[in-house]
Every structure is written in structure tokens, then in C-alpha cells.
Amino acid sequence: MADRVAKAALFDGLVSAAKALASGRRAEIVDVLAQGERPVEEIATEIGQTVANTSQHLQHLLRAGLVRTRRDGNRIYYALADDRVAELWAMLRSVAADHVADIERLATDYLGDRRQLQTVTRAELTRRLRHRDVVVLDVRPAAEYRAGHVAGALSAPIDELTHKIQDLPPDADIIAYCRGPYCVYADQAVRTLTRRGRRAARLEDGYPEWARAGLPVNTLPN
């Protein structure tokens, strides 16, 4: 049983990714970084924490190898170490959705009642993009759109959405998407659009899933 110690150490090591993701705040960070790299301060405001605290969470993710850093001037950009981290996060979410009874309640508390909102799968969106009979809106912040978006989507950050509505062809079907299945922006966009008499639906997951599925994407410089 001298092995016990070594076995325990090995298994403690094998779960270090789980330890790193075993905090809602760090999961929020991963969810944001799945959209593209970000400097610390922006991540901090995104997750509603102090910069110092966010920095510590980032260090934790870094030690677990889930993120990497790049320095530019005096800001430090954090990014996911690779796609498998985003995949792990997606898997975690879906296991929780299947097995944890009150995820649904928590989701409704945060997102509101989603049952009225039309959703569209990736396959469906692909098909409709091919037929060009749909307008796709990326309602994430502009920086995330620039870092990568569904090929053919227009940028309409959620807080500029109302100004952009009039530019859209009045009879078009609109599909909005954002960061992932639990991101509020697309829900808000669909509600706003339907309130204004548009036909709108949301993509059932977000940009990272689209990109990871190998579907067509575009990026812009800067």
C-alpha cells in the first residue's frame, strides 16, 4: 500500500482540469475565452469581479494548462490553450443539463422563460444560409465578432441592436446567435425583434460550437 500515495497523487493530477473548472467564475471565464482572447481587465468586467480576483482565477486556469497568455504592450491577453478545453466545457454543461435537476430552474431564473422562443439547429442554419433566405445576426460584442463569426452573419451587438433593426430587410427571417446555449444576448435579441414584429429565432448553441463543428467562419483584422 505504498502505492496508495502515488495513486492518490496521480488521480489528483488527473482531475486538475476538473478542479480548475470547479468554480462558476472560472467557467464564466472559459465561456468568454471560447469567443477569443481577452485582456484581464475586460474579463474581469465580463464576469463582474475585481481585477485582482480575476487575475487569481486566471492563474489557476493557467496552472492547470487550460489557458495561455500573450503579452502586448502592457496588457496580457488570455486565450484557451486549445479547442479541447472548449469541448470539455461544452461536455460539462451538457452532462449537468442531463443530470442536475435544477439546471433548468437556474437557467430560467437567469434567461427568463425560453419556451416561447424559436430555436434553430446548426444543421438547419447551414441549410438556410445555403438558400440565402435568412439574415443571421451576431449579437455578441463587436470584438468577439471580429475575432470570428459565422460566415455571412452581420454584427449587431445587443446594445446597438435597436439602431440596426431598421437596416434589415423588413420581411426577412432573422436568426440571432451569441456565445453558447446559456448566453442571454440571443434571447434578448429574439425578444426585442419579435416585439417589433419581426420573425426571429435563435441558434440553439453559439459561435464556439459552430466553429468547432468545422462550419464556415470569417474573421476580421483587429
Place this chain on the structure above:
Amino acid sequence: MADRVAKAALFDGLVSAAKALASGRRAEIVDVLAQGERPVEEIATEIGQTVANTSQHLQHLLRAGLVRTRRDGNRIYYALADDRVAELWAMLRSVAADHVADIERLATDYLGDRRQLQTVTRAELTRRLRHRDVVVLDVRPAAEYRAGHVAGALSAPIDELTHKIQDLPPDADIIAYCRGPYCVYADQAVRTLTRRGRRAARLEDGYPEWARAGLPVNTLPN
């Protein structure tokens, strides 16, 4: 920013599977349960903890929905809730192997130097089973063999292995497997067998991965 609270709660919920797996001990439990259901006391001895402590870990996994229970007489059998839990555990391991620098060292500390040991992939083993030019040994405890094993494998629990060696055709290639990529038994078996002049290799992962890949398996009653 009233949303902050609801968002935090949602994300805390979404990571509950990660929280449940964020303990080496609970990961050991999941690794054992991936072989089939087990009563509490056996799990406790398997992971080298007291029954009370093990019971608490199991409750934790239960609350996260990762395991389910079944009562038989006065023992309670725990099992993984479904295959996706085993998949999540496999993904966690492989992310750690990729990103955590000292997994390799920890593995060597526990398993010894593996570099001498021949390994075989699932595809390779499938091929060789088809050609019937190989003997496959399941070196896990007999109960796990009964709960499910690679079709065509013989049961040779590691501590009975030495007695069983003589029954094996002297010139056969032998392939041993056990619980997964970080399980000691197959390594030990290969070392023992080669020390006795047999040609032996280990399957690079274990039974659960074989079964999840949809490859042929057998079970025995009891």
C-alpha cells in the same frame, strides 16, 4: 446587474459535474464504477478510504447526478448514471495528460517506467482478434470480468496470474488489459509475463473504452 446573481448561480450549477470530479478520490471511484456497479464497502477498500468517507464521496457524486444506486438486501450498489459520465472522466484524463506538465512524472511514480512495455491500440487488437492469433487476458478482479469483458478474453485476475500462465499456449502472443490507461494491473501482468519469457503487450486503454467504442463484449451472469 441583478442578473449577476442569477448568472453566477447558473454557472455554479453548470460546473457541478466538475465539482463532483474535482477530487482524486471521487475520480478513483468513477474509474472503478466504470467497470460496473459496486457496493459501498468494496469501493471503499478499492480506493483505500474508510467506509464513512467513501459513503460521503458517493453522496456527493449522487447529488451531482453522476451515479445512481440500487439496493439489494442490505447492500447498496452504486453505478455510473450513464456512459457520458465515463466519457467525461476519459476526457478529463486526456486533457490533463495534454496540458498538465507533471502527469507523466506522477504516472511513472505510480506505474513505473512504461516505456519498455509494448502497447496495442483497440484497432490493432480488433484486427488480431479477428485473425485469432492472440490470447487476450482480462487482469481485473473476477467480478469486473463477469460484469463485462472484451469478447474472447480470458479472466486472469492479477493475483492469480502466475497460476494461469502455464495454461496458456507457450508460443502465443498475449495482450493484457484492465481498467483504463492509468490502471496498474495490465502493466504488472505484462512485466510478469515477459519475465517468464512470454511475448506480452498491454491494450493502451481499458475495458470501459473498448465497450464505449461499441466493440464486441461479453458478460457472465452473477
Place this chain on the structure above:
DNA sequence: CAGCTCGTCAAGCAAACACTTGAATAGTGG
């Protein structure tokens, strides 16, 4: 039903964790 086995529960303790605050450091720009 007495005594046994198996599992859970409750209380207690030390270690780890999440967050705060305030100070330190690296790099930029006048």
C-alpha cells in the same frame, strides 16, 4: 426479536478556497 452487517448521519478539526484590500512590478508615454 437479538445480534449482525452494511450504510448513513452528525460533529469536529485542519487544510484549501474565494474574495477583499493594499502594495509591488512591468511596460508605456509624455
Place this chain on the structure above:
DNA sequence: CCACTATTCAAGTGTTTGCTTGACGAGCTG
């Protein structure tokens, strides 16, 4: 080189976690 910005570090605090011990409860067996 001084002031400024972005990030990290260090110390402090309250909370959570992992483990232990001992008591309790459920269900079998004689």
C-alpha cells in the same frame, strides 16, 4: 525619469472541503 496603466502578489477573513470518530438506522439471519 515621472506619472500612468495593466497585472500580479501578499496578507487577511469567512466559507467550504476532506477526513476522522462515534452513534444511528435498515434490513437480513438465526
